[in-house]
Amino acid sequence: xxxxxxxxxxxxxxxxxxxxxxxxxxxxxxxxxxxxxxxxxxxxxxxxxxxxxxxxxxxxxxxxxxxxxxxxxxxxxxxxxxxxxxxxxxxxxxxxxxxxxxxxxxxxxxxxxxxxxxxxxxxxxxxxxxxxxxxxxxxxxxxxxxxxxxxxxxxxxxxxxxxxxxxxxxxxxxxxxxxxxxxxxxxxxxxxxxxxxxxxxxxxxxxxxxxxxxxxxxxxxxxxxxxxxxxxxxxxxxxxxxxxxxxxxxxxxxxxxxxxxxxxxxxxxxxxxxxxxxxxxxxxxxxxxxxxxxxxxxxxxxxxxxx
Amino acid sequence: xxxxxxxxxxxxxxxxxxxxxxxxxxxxxxxxxxxxxxxxxxxxxxxxxxxxxxxxxxxxxxxxxxxxxxxxxxxxxxxxxxxxxxxxxxxxxxxxxxxxxxxxxxxxxxxxxxxxxxxxxxxxxxxxxxxxxxxxxxxxxxxxxxxxxxxxxxxxxxxxxxxxxxxxxxxxxxxxxxxxxxxxxxxxxxxxxxxxxxxxxxxxxxxxxxxxxxxxxxxxxxxxxxxxxxxxxxxxxxxxxxxxxxxxxxxxxxxxxxxxxxxxxxxxxxxxxxxxxxxxxxxxxxxxxxxxxxxxxxxxxxxxxxxxxxxxxxxxxxxxxxxxxxxxxxxxxxxxxxxxxxxxxxxxxxxxxxxxxxxxxxxxxxxxxxxxxxxxxxxxxxxxxxxxxxxxxxxxxxxxxxxxxxxxxxxxxxxxxxxxxxxxxxxxxxxxxxxxxxxxxxxxxxxxxxxxxxxxxxxxxxxxxxxxxxxxxxxxxxxxxxxxxxxxxxxxxxxxxxxxxxxxxxxxxxxxxxxxxxxxxxxxxxx
Numbered sequence: 001x002x003x004x005x006x007x008x009x010x011x012x013x014x015x016x017x018x019x020x021x022x023x024x025x026x027x028x029x030x031x032x033x034x035x036x037x038x039x040x041x042x043x044x045x046x047x048x049x050x051x052x053x054x055x056x057x058x059x060x061x062x063x064x065x066x067x068x069x070x071x072x073x074x075x076x077x078x079x080x081x082x083x084x085x086x087x088x089x090x091x092x093x094x095x096x097x098x099x100x101x102x103x104x105x106x107x108x109x110x111x112x113x114x115x116x117x118x119x120x121x122x123x124x125x126x127x128x129x130x131x132x133x134x135x136x137x138x139x140x141x142x143x144x145x146x147x148x149x150x151x152x153x154x155x156x157x158x159x160x161x162x163x164x165x166x167x168x169x170x171x172x173x174x175x176x177x178x179x180x181x182x183x184x185x186x187x188x189x190x191x192x193x194x195x196x197x198x199x200x201x202x203x204x205x206x207x208x209x210x211x212x213x214x215x216x217x218x219x220x221x222x223x224x225x226x227x228x229x230x231x232x233x234x235x236x237x238x239x240x241x242x243x244x245x246x247x248x249x250x251x252x253x254x255x256x257x258x259x260x261x262x263x264x265x266x267x268x269x270x271x272x273x274x275x276x277x278x279x280x281x282x283x284x285x286x287x288x289x290x291x292x293x294x295x296x297x298x299x300x301x302x303x304x305x306x307x
Numbered sequence: 308x309x310x311x312x313x314x315x316x317x318x319x320x321x322x323x324x325x326x327x328x329x330x331x332x333x334x335x336x337x338x339x340x341x342x343x344x345x346x347x348x349x350x351x352x353x354x355x356x357x358x359x360x361x362x363x364x365x366x367x368x369x370x371x372x373x374x375x376x377x378x379x380x381x382x383x384x385x386x387x388x389x390x391x392x393x394x395x396x397x398x399x400x401x402x403x404x405x406x407x408x409x410x411x412x413x414x415x416x417x418x419x420x421x422x423x424x425x426x427x428x429x430x431x432x433x434x435x436x437x438x439x440x441x442x443x444x445x446x447x448x449x450x451x452x453x454x455x456x457x458x459x460x461x462x463x464x465x466x467x468x469x470x471x472x473x474x475x476x477x478x479x480x481x482x483x484x485x486x487x488x489x490x491x492x493x494x495x496x497x498x499x500x501x502x503x504x505x506x507x508x509x510x511x512x513x514x515x516x517x518x519x520x521x522x523x524x525x526x527x528x529x530x531x532x533x534x535x536x537x538x539x540x541x542x543x544x545x546x547x548x549x550x551x552x553x554x555x556x557x558x559x560x561x562x563x564x565x566x567x568x569x570x571x572x573x574x575x576x577x578x579x580x581x582x583x584x585x586x587x588x589x590x591x592x593x594x595x596x597x598x599x600x601x602x603x604x605x606x607x608x609x610x611x612x613x614x615x616x617x618x619x620x621x622x623x624x625x626x627x628x629x630x631x632x633x634x635x636x637x638x639x640x641x642x643x644x645x646x647x648x649x650x651x652x653x654x655x656x657x658x659x660x661x662x663x664x665x666x667x668x669x670x671x672x673x674x675x676x677x678x679x680x681x682x683x684x685x686x687x688x689x690x691x692x693x694x695x696x697x698x699x700x701x702x703x704x705x706x707x708x709x710x711x712x713x714x715x716x717x718x719x720x721x722x723x724x725x726x727x728x729x730x731x732x733x734x735x736x737x738x739x740x741x742x743x744x745x746x747x748x749x750x751x752x753x754x755x756x757x758x759x760x761x762x763x764x765x766x767x768x769x770x771x772x773x774x775x776x777x778x779x780x781x782x783x784x785x786x787x788x789x790x791x792x793x794x795x796x797x798x799x800x801x802x803x804x805x806x807x808x809x810x811x812x813x814x815x816x817x818x819x820x821x822x823x824x825x826x827x828x829x830x831x832x833x834x
Binding site: 030031032033035036040041042043044045046048049051052053080081082083084089092093151155156159162165252253255256257258261262265268270 | 338339341342344347348421422423424425426428429438441442443493494495496497513514515516517541542543544547550553554556712713714715717718719721752753
């Protein structure tokens with residue numbers, strides 16, 4: 001298992017390199033630079049700034065310098081936030097995104113799996129249709145539509161929850177962002193669980209268990225749930241990716257000081273190092289999570305073994 | 308699991324509204340400052356926060372009059388080249404150490420030092436040797452700044468600069484607490500390490516969310532500072548900011564959304580504060596390429612065909628003022644010139660515009676085809692649509708609208724290769740006509756239309772050499788007249804500042820610079 005994990009990590013390096021190279025090229029290809037403004041700087045001042053940030057070096061040299069920093073886990077200084085390194089900014093923003101992401105993931109798993117199981121057990125009844133109808137809606141409506149509608153309804157009209165983040169305290173400010181972020185995942189997980197559960201419930205070992213006189217709740221809990229979870233598990237990788245990218249929108253709309261809004265600001269301000277740093281971080285995170293999911297797979301399903 | 312429990316809205320209401328009890332002022336800020344290091348800032352947002360944290364030799368009142376701040380008084384030599392400032396006795400940093408003249412001198416030297424890479428290095432360009440130091444050809448010790456004793460600061464200028472006092476209010480001229488710079492390096496300006504000399508100190512800063520300031524007990528005017536703390540909420544989205552104001556989370560908004568302006572004027576007539584600003588919104592012509600190169604009649608025709616009254620009343624509709632000059636009204640000791648056609652009525656303007664259009668070689672059969680570039684924003688699009696319609700109606704011009712991301716537009720304007728007509732704006736750095744007129748000098752890097760007129764440059768040079776303020780003013784006004792008659796750009800409207808100010812806030816003053824020091828304000832006691 002350890003050998004397998006190590007090989008997978010080594011295998012991820014070319015992927016990461018490719019991602020970094022592409023991201024590097026793309027941020028530098030975008031017109032304009034990090035220090036452009038309607039107030040154009042006098043040539044001497046601009047030259048001082050460019051040399052301070054080594055932007056006057058040729059691009060390949062900048063890329064190599066970036067890579068050599070990366071090897072030492074140095075993501076460089078931010079251009080937008082003067083005096084902050086990218087690593088510091090990520091460290092400040094990450095806890096907010098993590099909190100948001102983990103809560104959304106937990107909510108999505110709990111509600112999605114329960115709803116899916118519930119629907120599977122009542123296959124083709126009205127309740128099943130209702131649950132699946134809701135989940136189809138959840139999948140179809142994009143986050144950038146859900147978020148402002150929820151904010152308008154619960155924060156501005158009903159005033160049950162705070163409209164923004166800064167200055168508000170307590171768990172209340174997390175409710176709307178978490179719900180927004182979790183909704184599409186709940187919907188998708190419900191459909192996935194339902195399909196998988198229906199398939200498992202039709203298999204021989206379940207029929208045997210039923211024939212031995214076990215009640216349905218126990219059959220589901222002890223025998224069906226685990227095999228039915230395998231597709232859900234493989235979906236976790238993409239789900240984490242979806243929650244990460246979704247958080248870009250949610251953080252913008254609800255004003256949460258997490259990685260997502262940092263990324264957007266970075267891109268708009270041409271903060272090359274900040275954008276690259278977050279891309280590298282996201283990429284590494286997704287690679288790592290996929291690895292974790294693969295390992296979990298082997299733990300849950302004894303038929304899967306790695307050589 | 309307790310995590311998931313707390314995310315389900317239930318009878319346990321999680322309503323949590325910012326507490327406004329503690330005499331803390333809640334203000335909106337439209338984006339994060341890039342830094343609070345006074346010598347490295349460039350954004351107006353950073354300057355807004357820094358005006359609460361730091362203090363220059365000179366400051367402004369709530370209504371925008373210059374007043375002594377860290378300096379108690381000063382003398383100016385007859386030739387206008389030597390300024391001698393006398394600092395107050397009781398000046399202290401937020402850690403209790405005295406603020407000295409040497410701290411101010413150190414701040415100014417740091418600003419022009421090339422390795423600081425300061426955006427506002429040019430603010431002090433009129434101080435002796437500053438340009439040569441910025442370009443790296445002279446050591447920073449040669450800067451014309453001296454601190455003969457703890458309380459006296461002498462500035463020697465290389466040219467008369469009547470607006471110098473205004474420049475010294477800017478954060479780039481704030482002093483620096485050298486020990487903390489030495490100890491913490493370039494990242495000293497952070498919570499925990501930032502030693503400030505203004506009415507407030509930095510308590511905390513969560514990038515993208517909230518900047519908290521608390522009273523600086525050591526500030527010389529602490530006794531007259533009413534508010535104990537200021538929270539700047541970073542709210543990029545205007546609509547979100549308005550929601551926060553409506554919810555009672557904010558005392559002062561940074562602005563108001565365009566689309567809500569008319570409604571807010573009825574809803575909050577007392578709370579909505581609108582005031583002209585030192586800023587102008589304009590359409591520039593690319594003068595380096597056809598069709599606008601060497602075609603003055605065409606430029607004039609296009610400028611005349613824009614009905615600015617209609618534009619400001621019906622399109623922008625937020626109290627903006629129509630612009631017929633480049634320097635906005637309200638600039639100290641200056642009367643803006645105006646484009647020649649300002650006296651004509653709409654009908655006559657349009658008739659004349661058509662005549663000029665024909666003179667320029669265009670007609671209904673041979674219409675001008677032109678591209679208008681603007682950066683992506685609802686407001687800019689509306690203005691562009693209106694201008695497009697006016698040009699079409701009056702002259703038959705066929706224009707194409709091209710919207711670009713801001714950085715893309717900036718790059719295109721700077722290259723002056725593919726641009727024809729472009730949207731831009733200019734906001735004054737200080738209250739003097741020079742901050743506007745200097746933009747269009749032929750060697751100015753911000754001269755987006757690439758206007759180059761020897762006559763204009765010569766008039767500005769003469770004004771710069773003039774010690775007598777009245778004669779300087781005449782040269783400046785003449786320069787603007789010359790420039791406007793060349794029509795290198797179309798001034799469209801004068802910016803206005805727009806804030807919602809809660810009735811609980813007292814001491815608010817409107818001013819053209821849109822500076823609102825928290826130390827001038829006070830809050831009603833909570834009921």
